[in-house]
Amino acid sequence: MVDQAEPPRRVSTLARGSSRGRVVEVLRRQGPLPRVELARTTGLSFPAISGLTSRLIAEELLCETETAATSWSDDTDEEDADGLNGRRRGRPAVLLTLNPEFGRIIAVSIRMNLIETLIADFRGSGVAQSRLALPTRALDAAALCDLVIAQINAMLDATATPRHQLLGIGIALQGIVNADTGWTLWSPALSITDVDLATPTRQAFGVEVVMANDAVAVALALTAAEPALAQGLSATIMVGHGIGMGVVVDGEARGGAGSEIGHVKLAPDGPQCRCGQRGCIEAYLADYALYRDARTFLDLPPADSQQPSEAQMALLRERALGGDPRLKHLFQQAGRALAEAVAATISVLRPHHVILAGPGLHAFDMMRGAYEERLEQAVLPSLLKSTTIYLRPSESAAIVDGMVRRTLGVVDRNHMEATE
Amino acid sequence: MVDQAEPPRRVSTLARGSSRGRVVEVLRRQGPLPRVELARTTGLSFPAISGLTSRLIAEELLCETETAATSWSDDTDEEDADGLNGRRRGRPAVLLTLNPEFGRIIAVSIRMNLIETLIADFRGSGVAQSRLALPTRALDAAALCDLVIAQINAMLDATATPRHQLLGIGIALQGIVNADTGWTLWSPALSITDVDLATPTRQAFGVEVVMANDAVAVALALTAAEPALAQGLSATIMVGHGIGMGVVVDGEARGGAGSEIGHVKLAPDGPQCRCGQRGCIEAYLADYALYRDARTFLDLPPADSQQPSEAQMALLRERALGGDPRLKHLFQQAGRALAEAVAATISVLRPHHVILAGPGLHAFDMMRGAYEERLEQAVLPSLLKSTTIYLRPSESAAIVDGMVRRTLGVVDRNHMEATE
DNA sequence: CTATTAATTTCAGATTTCGAATTAAAGGGA
DNA sequence: TCCCTTTAATTCGAAATCTGAAATTAATAG
Numbered sequence: 026m027v028d029q030a031e032p033p034r035r036v037s038t039l040a041r042g043s044s045r046g047r048v049v050e051v052l053r054r055q056g057p058l059p060r061v062e063l064a065r066t067t068g069l070s071f072p073a074i075s076g077l078t079s080r081l082i083a084e085e086l087l088c089e090t091e092t093a094a095t096s097w098s099d100d101t102d103e104e105d106a107d108g109l110n111g112r113r114r115g116r117p118a119v120l121l122t123l124n125p126e127f128g129r130i131i132a133v134s135i136r137m138n139l140i141e142t143l144i145a146d147f148r149g150s151g152v153a154q155s156r157l158a159l160p161t162r163a164l165d166a167a168a169l170c171d172l173v174i175a176q177i178n179a180m181l182d183a184t185a186t187p188r189h190q191l192l193g194i195g196i197a198l199q200g201i202v203n204a205d206t207g208w209t210l211w212s213p214a215l216s217i218t219d220v221d222l223a224t225p226t227r228q229a230f231g232v233e234v235v236m237a238n239d240a241v242a243v244a245l246a247l248t249a250a251e252p253a254l255a256q257g258l259s260a261t262i263m264v265g266h267g268i269g270m271g272v273v274v275d276g277e278a279r280g281g282a283g284s285e286i287g288h289v290k291l292a293p294d295g296p297q298c299r300c301g302q303r304g305c306i307e308a309y310l311a312d313y314a315l316y317r318d319a320r321t322f323l324d325l326p327p328a329d330s331q332q333p334s335e336a337q338m339a340l341l342r343e344r345a346l347g348g349d350p351r352l353k354h355l356f357q358q359a360g361r362a363l364a365e366a367v368a369a370t371i372s373v374l375r376p377h378h379v380i381l382a383g384p385g386l387h388a389f390d391m392m393r394g395a396y397e398e399r400l401e402q403a404v405l406p407s408l409l410k411s412t413t414i415y416l417r418p419s420e421s422a423a424i425v426d427g428m429v430r431r432t433l434g435v436v437d438r439n440h441m442e443a444t445e
Numbered sequence: 446m447v448d449q450a451e452p453p454r455r456v457s458t459l460a461r462g463s464s465r466g467r468v469v470e471v472l473r474r475q476g477p478l479p480r481v482e483l484a485r486t487t488g489l490s491f492p493a494i495s496g497l498t499s500r501l502i503a504e505e506l507l508c509e510t511e512t513a514a515t516s517w518s519d520d521t522d523e524e525d526a527d528g529l530n531g532r533r534r535g536r537p538a539v540l541l542t543l544n545p546e547f548g549r550i551i552a553v554s555i556r557m558n559l560i561e562t563l564i565a566d567f568r569g570s571g572v573a574q575s576r577l578a579l580p581t582r583a584l585d586a587a588a589l590c591d592l593v594i595a596q597i598n599a600m601l602d603a604t605a606t607p608r609h610q611l612l613g614i615g616i617a618l619q620g621i622v623n624a625d626t627g628w629t630l631w632s633p634a635l636s637i638t639d640v641d642l643a644t645p646t647r648q649a650f651g652v653e654v655v656m657a658n659d660a661v662a663v664a665l666a667l668t669a670a671e672p673a674l675a676q677g678l679s680a681t682i683m684v685g686h687g688i689g690m691g692v693v694v695d696g697e698a699r700g701g702a703g704s705e706i707g708h709v710k711l712a713p714d715g716p717q718c719r720c721g722q723r724g725c726i727e728a729y730l731a732d733y734a735l736y737r738d739a740r741t742f743l744d745l746p747p748a749d750s751q752q753p754s755e756a757q758m759a760l761l762r763e764r765a766l767g768g769d770p771r772l773k774h775l776f777q778q779a780g781r782a783l784a785e786a787v788a789a790t791i792s793v794l795r796p797h798h799v800i801l802a803g804p805g806l807h808a809f810d811m812m813r814g815a816y817e818e819r820l821e822q823a824v825l826p827s828l829l830k831s832t833t834i835y836l837r838p839s840e841s842a843a844i845v846d847g848m849v850r851r852t853l854g855v856v857d858r859n860h861m862e863a864t865e
Numbered sequence: 866c867t868a869t870t871a872a873t874t875t876c877a878g879a880t881t882t883c884g885a886a887t888t889a890a891a892g893g894g895a
Numbered sequence: 896t897c898c899c900t901t902t903a904a905t906t907c908g909a910a911a912t913c914t915g916a917a918a919t920t921a922a923t924a925g
């Protein structure tokens with residue numbers, strides 16, 4: 026009663042109805058929480074939460090954890106005078122969590138010459154994962170579908186997961202995804218266009234299949250990891266084999282389609298991009314472009330299917346650090362291209378947060394000078410001031426991790442609708 | 446019962462609650478509707494609609510119109526075998542509308558040297574309007590606030606509107622608006638920056654004051670006028686004194702901040718823009734830029750505060766039609782800049798619809814060649830294919846009209862929360 | 866004037882939620 | 896150790912909202 030300073034905030038009518046969904050959503054985002062806190066966060070009354078959670082526990086969607094040893098509030102100083110993180114007076118709170126045993130999710134990431142698979146429990150924690158390296162551009166549509174289905178089956182077998190435990194499948198793909206249909210329109214990792222991966226997979230397993238651009242998946246993983254980033258509009262620019270972007274609004278991706286910021290043009294007669302057009306940001310900034318351009322004046326091993334490996338890119342960075350002025354210039358150009366990408370993003374989207382992610386950022390120090398100089402010239406100062414830019418050189422695991430998250434969101438919603 | 450082919454669609458829990466709001470929202474969007482149709486659109490049962498509407502009528506938010514003379518369904522062929530638009534058998538439907546007498550909204554548009562004011566009823570129909578021409582750049586913050594307040598008062602007096610009838614005020618402004626705070630960060634129409642217009646106005650009238658970028662207002666007006674444009678994501682690019690953009694998702698603006706696509710850069714060393722930076726799209730495409738550049742080689746009257754009048758722009762177009770190759774080249778450059786704006790918008794936002802609007806389009810025929818050529822080179826074909834581009838050379842009244850709409854949306858929501 | 870048709874309302878029952886009071890499970894102090 | 900305080904969670908009756916079925920109303924067709 027004391028810390029309930031805010032007004033009684035009648036949620037009433039407005040929020041009623043999908044209260045079940047709200048409870049699950051809050052637990053999904055905020056992790057283990059006692060009922061009191063659930064009531065506070067959802068705005069529902071204690072009796073309502075009590076009834077809802079007992080039903081959800083009966084359905085095995087939720088379960089109780091051992092009594093909270095420490096205060097459940099974040100490690101910040103929010104819990105004021107109480108001080109010590111040990112037991113407080115009064116009846117101890119019982120933490121509720123999503124029941125990891127409720128079911129499982131499989132996420133597949135398709136990239137150039139690599140298919141990664143992760144199986145996670147209902148809470149989103151990974152159970153097992155696999156990596157399959159193969160020439161993806163050699164696949165036709167049928168072979169690709171079969172391959173994905175085989176990977177999922179292998180994962181189910183390897184973890185002894187019965188079919189009925191599988192709740193949903195998420196497929197993250199480097200390339201252009203149609204948000205409405207789920208079709209893959211184009212991908213640098215594939216030689217085919219206009220593929221429908223979702224439908225065959227859905228038919229094979231009889232569960233929801235969610236498609237998304239890989240940058241969208243990474244954006245979800247990063248925003249979920251830092252609560253501050255999940256507030257408002259955030260744009261995650263992924264720099265790596267290609268340049269992708271995912272937009273997240275209040276922690277939710279709007280559709281699975283990424284933004285094609287990488288194919289915004291900087292100069293009408295700029296360098297050739299693998300998309301077929303010229304002067305794309307990607308053609309200055311993506312690692313394939315840097316490596317290709319470096320090979321015109323340096324003696325470097327050829328890249329496999331025009332895709333330099335991590336080791337090859339590391340070599341490139343090393344040589345640049347060694348002081349080759351031509352390489353330095355290349356990275357400075359990339360820095361300017363990155364600045365233009367950030368500038369266009371800020372101008373068009375007006376996001377609260379811009380997150381720079383991906384392996385391409387390993388070379389950020391070499392781009393920094395040109396990046397900062399160009400950024401100042403390319404964005405209106407008042408816009409730049411109202412946006413925060415973060416550097417998060419993410420792991421490659423962020424793709425499947427984020428994809429699990431996205432799929433769980435869809436699964437949650439479906440489940441709530443189905444059970445009313 | 447016959448045309449109710451779709452499944453019974455249990456809205457139940459999910460949609461319950463703000464049903465009052467849903468009813469008002471549907472009537473706001475779809476205009477006069479009978480209760481049957483309201484039930485169908487909202488997914489609520491007849492009894493629920495019956496109860497809700499009778500309460501809303503008692504509160505004077507809604508009112509009944511005379512019985513529908515014609516079938517209320519759209520003029521399409523949806524109403525199948527019934528044929529004639531005359532009376533059908535059975536009890537005639539009673540149309541419900543938002544009660545125009547419920548209250549009034551005032552919208553103010555602030556542009557270069559022009560302040561336009563519109564007062565509208567609760568249904569959104571204009572009651573009266575005024576235009577005030579004055580040198581806006583000569584105003585300081587206090588003078589501007591006073592002026593706006595005076596305009597609103599004058600409008601209330603002129604229409605004999607009692608203060609308690611005023612439900613909300615909307616202010617549309619050419620320039621950069623902070624969506625979170627409502628502050629005007631920068632405007633070409635003003636010599637001052639970082640102004641808070643909303644707070645003084647709110648204090649003066651004691652009602653909600655909504656700020657928005659003028660392009661957002663136009664976007665709302667245009668999408669509201671064509672139901673097809675209100676579906677999915679639409680981006681309205683306004684070409685005129687400046688280049689603005691408003692984004693509308695499912696008929697709702699996300700925040701009042703516009704996108705600053707006009708200040709995306711085309712070339713690092715491009716022409717000077719009035720924002721202080723170089724190479725902005727606006728510096729090739731806005732009418733002030735075209736007029737300024739034309740004056741370097743043509744004998745044209747000087748523009749007032751660097752802002753050519755409608756007549757001066759018409760003169761410019763006439764001369765270009767007359768065959769001056771230098772002018773032609775200028776308009777072709779503008780066409781390319783417009784293509785780049787559309788390209789960046791499509792790449793970053795992946796909208797379903799792109800709407801080109803504003804007085805600048807009067808010269809579109811002269812830009813078309815270069816526009817189309819560049820657009821093909823600047824957007825990935827698969828993205829261009831999944832976007833429709835519309836030309837809507839809008840009236841200037843669209844700004845205040847859209848602003849009324851935006852304000853009504855906010856007022857509706859507030860009212861629903863207040864009444865539960 | 867009666868049958869038919871379609872829109873709306875009435876009525877009883879189900880579901881959800883809330884406020885107040887109660888029970889449960891701890892720590893603190895004599 | 897025993898009781899008091901504190902905090903968490905549940906129980907219970909009342910209120911609100913929604914639905915399905917049936918009744919009512921208001922028009923046209925014959």
